[in-house]
Amino acid sequence: MRLLFLTIVVAFLASTQVVAQNNNPSNKTDFVLSTQCPPSFEKTNAGVCELRNMYQFYNSVQNRGLGGTQTSLPKYRDGFTPEQIDLGRYLFFDPALSKDNSLSCGSCHQPDKGFSDDLDRSVGITGEKVARSAPTLWNVAFLDKFFWDARSNSLEEQALGPLFDPNEMGNTPEHLVKTLSSIEQYQQMFKVAFPNSSRLTVEDITIALTAFQTSLISLNSRYDQYAHGYHQALSENEIKGLNIFRSFVARCAECHQPPLFTNNQIAVIGTPEPEGIPFDVGAEKTFNNKKNRGGFKVPTLRNIAKTAPYMHSGGMKDLREATEFYNKGRGHAIPEGEELLIHWHIWEPNLQDAEIDLIVEFLQTLTDESLTPQLPTHLPSGLPVIDANYAKANKKEKIITNKYNNTASGEEDE
Amino acid sequence: MSKGKIIGAVLIAGAFAAGSYWGGLNKDAVITSSSSGASFSGGYDASKDADASAGAIEVVKGEVITVNDGESIMEAVKAANPGDTIQVMPGTYHETVYVDKENISIIGVVKEGERATMDGKGVLNDAVLYSGNNFVIENMKITGYKGNGIMGQAGNNFIIRNNLIVDTGIYGIFPQLGKNGIVEHNIVSGIEDAAIYVGMSDNIQVAYNDVFESVAGIEIENSRHAIVENNYVHNNTGGILAFVTPGLPIKTTYDVIIRNNFVVDNNHKNFAIPGSMVSMIPAGSGIVIWAGDDVIVEGNIITNNKTAGILIAGHDDFGSGSNDPESEPNSDRTMILDNFMLNNGYDTIDEVKALLLAEFKDTNKADIIKVGGGVDSCIINRHRYITSGVSSWKECDFTNTKDIDTYLLDTPVPPRVIDKSETGKIAYLGVCTGCHTYSDRMIGPPVSIIQALYMDNPQGIADYIAKPTKKRDDYPEMPPQNYLDEETRLAVAKYMLSRTK
Structure with a gap:
């Protein structure tokens, strides 16, 4: 299995060359997690990121965040560290999270397609269509029910669904932890993002994914x-x-x-x-x-x-x-x-x-995608960002403007 | 969803099983004088409501803008500033008016009985839509709209008064998701759903209205701290409703006082749109409490409602039931004080007859009918009425609500108080960071560059963002930020200049 995995990576690197030449995946300094909060978030004295938004100037009946034009937001998730959010960003776009390295979360939730895909029903690792379409992830921080049928009540719990559904990413908890633990860079990144955890766990993976997804705010249309x-x-x-x-x-x-x-x-x-x-x-x-x-x-x-x-x-x-x-x-x-x-x-x-x-x-x-996060230029797993198909389709396109101060690929100001 | 399908066989069996309660009927009547005795001491406590107390509101009085027949009310609203009053002269206005501003009043002028009339002519959707706070609408006539007469989506401290609303769509008056509002002295008729419908709101006064020939007269739905008093509610399908409708995001109705209303002859054929919540109401229902909690019914004259004077039910016993696990299905703590009830239930539905029979009441009248669960309800002078399902209720330990004048707030709900020092930060993080980072190019130039240009000049930034001009060929033009008030613009400018990363 391990051998197969490496073979795929090597084969991929050779064939598509999406990983920039100066980025050696084995060099862990390439994956320093951001210490800054995403735009629209304030880093508090406690070192966590809290959302700041114009809707915080308003009220709403029973504080439920429903009403008309000038209505406050409902309860939401924030308070993750910048490191957890940034780790979540790498994980989200890393096909290493699937059973066979073929799909990442981003495969069905593509940033340039409204964090969805353009399919009626999404396609899992089997190549077959699953039962339902991929919902957008914009503003999931404000939701308290997940999946089309509301069968989950938190983003952490929700993440387990696609990760371990045999028709979606097809992984198992054991295999997932084993895969990520085998990547030195991820080991380091998890230590930074979760300093109190003694080892890399599924729980921390889902927290990081949640942290990243709750940064997807669209309220400036x-x-x-x-x-x-x-x-x-x-x-x-x-x-x-x-x-x-x-x-x-x-x-x-x-x-x-x-x-x-x-x-x-x-x-x-x-x-x-x-x-x-x-x-x-x-x-x-x-x-x-x-x-x-x-x-x-x-x-x-x-x-x-x-x-x-x-x-x-x-x-x-x-x-x-x-x-x-x-x-x-x-x-x-x-x-x-x-x-x-x-x-x-x-x-x-x-x-x-x-x-x-x-x-x-x-x-x-x-429509407001001004807070679209930047895609990582490369991943600790060395796999293509999002997935091989995506990389192939978008090879020549410059997709997303640089929003993260820590990432190196931003254009220079004139 | 069949009309009148209120009580299943299971419940009838349940009523038989509750035989031990019938003993109560044979006891001597407890006669209580409501002119003495305690007043209700529960209800709304403004001192415990964080949204009600803090701060004070400045209501600025502005200009009066007069709209004459042949002109447009909407154009006047567009031209209006917060605080302005739009005075509408008699005439016919065929338009939809939306008010997304604060402190706007639309006041019709009535001249020798002639009103400013908004006529949708059967093609326009709603007559008036508002979302701003402190909205006032008075003296208008509204007719012929497909949707609602007057509709609020959020907007606190509203006043809807002295309007005549005839044959207009779904709801005559529909404030939704607002706090602290008055609906009074309106005449509303010919409405396919509720003539007056208060939805998901708090602290509401519905008084002195004349509502008739509609499916529901007055509906208090998923709302709290509401008083419905001194209304004339006649010839509707159902008179006054206190409902928890399942599936809505705000899940409760409680603390409602229905007092001193005329609830008479509400026997109109149900002409609701199929599938609507009120399509389940049997014609001839005076007052219906459906999963609402802490509802007090006092001092009403309830007569000639052919199904029942007061119906109290839960989600599982009335209508199509609930698909909402977060919605508590029972009517708890109903409190029925003295009401004048006469000749109700004279042509009732089979289910009500069966319920009465189950209590060995072979009668062709029905004043108070309670089905389904619910706890801690009470009543006084129950011996006066023909009832089912209330014999187990305790005596109320109060006899009136005279200590409660209103649930309206003493002062308008103030805007949310944001510490002034936070204003600039929230606007910066909430708006500016969408296009600007500190040191990198994003959609707009880096903040560090802006700082260099406006080093000691926050006012310069504040002025620029209100009315930006294109400055750099290689950047898109900045959209104006003049929706931020002057104070906020200056605060955000100062905050931007203070950033170091």
């Missing part, structure tokens, strides 16, 4: 400028779209509630599965309750323009189609023989075509 009071940030049409979006005819904002554009609840809306795919019972299984049959978590609409196709199994190719679904009548796509308790806000709003277009136009204003 043009919509946000509007919300903070700069009304020129949106065009006439976009404001019209916003007003249809939050109207009680379209009712989008009743579940996709600002400021996060989700209310973090389960909703049964009755979207169809793609041809040939069996009906997905969704949250019925999680809660062992028929009334949740076909229920899924309300996803955030932040950066939604970046994450087509849409819905839990990617049945809708673009935002137009996804928006139009809600205009086609309550329960119109329920398969024969299924009985679903469709959410009360799903009705027949009779929106005009032009109104649907305006909603779609408005949804584009929720």
Whole structure:
């Protein structure tokens, strides 16, 4: 196994040469973890990173972080050290986390695709499509339910899902710890990020992944400028779209509630599965309750323009189609023989075509990727960043601007 | 979700099993005078509400902008500054008005009975949408919209008063996710869901409204510290509702006082949209408490509601049930004080008849019907009413709520208090760092370069960011940051100049 692993690495290095020439993976000084917090985070006296955001100027009813334009955020996760966040960044993009070094977390959650992929349903190590699409990771710091069916309540717990699902990354806890422990650089990095741990553990891996994911904040879109009071940030049409979006005819904002554009609840809306795919019972299984049959978590609409196709199994190719679904009548796509308790806000709003277009136009204003983290230029495992396919496809593209002060590849100022 | 499907056979069996409680009926009636006795001492305590106390609000009085027939209310809102009053003259206005600003008042002028009328003509969605704090709307007439008449999404300290809302869509008046608001002296009719619907809000006063010919008259949903009093609620499907709707992000309704209302003849055919929460309400329901806790019903005149005067149920016993494990399903601590109840339940549904029969009450009247779980409810003078499911309730240890005038706050909810020294930091980290790092080029130039340019001149930065001009060919133009007020802009400038890394 070990031999095979090395063979793959060597073969890869030889074939794609994505690792910069001056970066020798065996040189551990290349992997000094950042001591600075990501942008928008303040490093406190305790040495941890805390989010600072304009929405902290506002209140919300019961402090639940739901409401209108100037509404505070709900409870969220922060308080990780810069080192944990940075270690999480390396791990997140490292295919060494999968059973056969073929996939990283980033394979299905690609930064340039809204931290999702462009697939209806994601592809695991077997090459087969899994049951559901990869949700965006933007603003996961604010969520308290994970997976489409809400079967997990923390990011740490969630991480175990794809890591050890035989159809996704296919790893085992033992093999994962063994793989990472065998990489000298990771040993060092874990010691820095988790000085109190005596050895590298799955728990620390999931904490680091959580730390990284909670740094993915998207709250500075043009919509946000509007919300903070700069009304020129949106065009006439976009404001019209916003007003249809939050109207009680379209009712989008009743579940996709600002400021996060989700209310973090389960909703049964009755979207169809793609041809040939069996009906997905969704949250019925999680809660062992028929009334949740076909229920899924309300996803955030932040950066939604970046994450087509849409819905839990990617049945809708673009935002137009996804928006139009809600205009086609309550329960119109329920398969024969299924009985679903469709959410009360799903009705027949009779929106005009032009109104649907305006909603779609408005949804584009929720795009903000200014805090996209930088991809590592190379990984402690020596594997291609994200995965081999990604590296091949993006070889010539410069993907992401330099956001981390510690990383060397930033462009020089003039 | 079938209408009137309130009580399953299981519950009827349960009522039989609870035979030991029937003994209570044969005991001598406990007669309590509500003109003496203690007042309710629980309820809302503003001193324990962190959001209610700190700081004070400055309400700036601004200009009056007059809108004449043929002009646009929305254009006036766009031109308005916080504190301004928009005075709308009689006439017809076909538009949607949205208010994403603070301290805006829209006041209609009524001239010899002629009102400023917003008419959606069956094509526009909502008449008025607001999200700003301290919003006031008065004296308008609203008709013909597809969605809501007046709709709030957040926005504290609102006042919705003296409006006439006729035949308008889903909700007549719908403040949602707000704290400290008044809905009073409105006339609302012909609404497919609730005429007045308070959703996920705190500290609310709904008073002196006339609501009729709607599916629900007044609905308090997933809200706390609400008083519904002195309203005339007639000929709706259901009169006054205190609901916990499962599946919403705020999970509770408690501390609601429903007092001194007329709740009469609420027998209108249910014309709700299929699938809506209120489509389950049987026509003829006076007051419905559905999983709401700590609801006091006092001093109402409840007459001629054909299904029942007061229905109290949990999620498992009424409607389509709950799919929300975080939502507590029972109506706990219902408190029924003296009410004048007459001729309710005269043409009730089979389930209610069965419940009464289970208590050997062969009657064609039903005043108070309770099904399902729930703890610690109480009642006084129960012998006056025809009831089911309440014989086990204890006597209330108070007889009135006269010590509670209102749950509104003494002073408006203040904006969140941020220590002034934090303002610059939050704006810097929350906004600037999206495009600027200290020493590297990002979307904008490095902070170190900016520092060199504006060394002792924070005002220069504050002015520039309010109205940026393109300075560098190789950088995109900076978007204006004039949504930050002057103070914040200067604070952020100073903070930026103080950075060393």
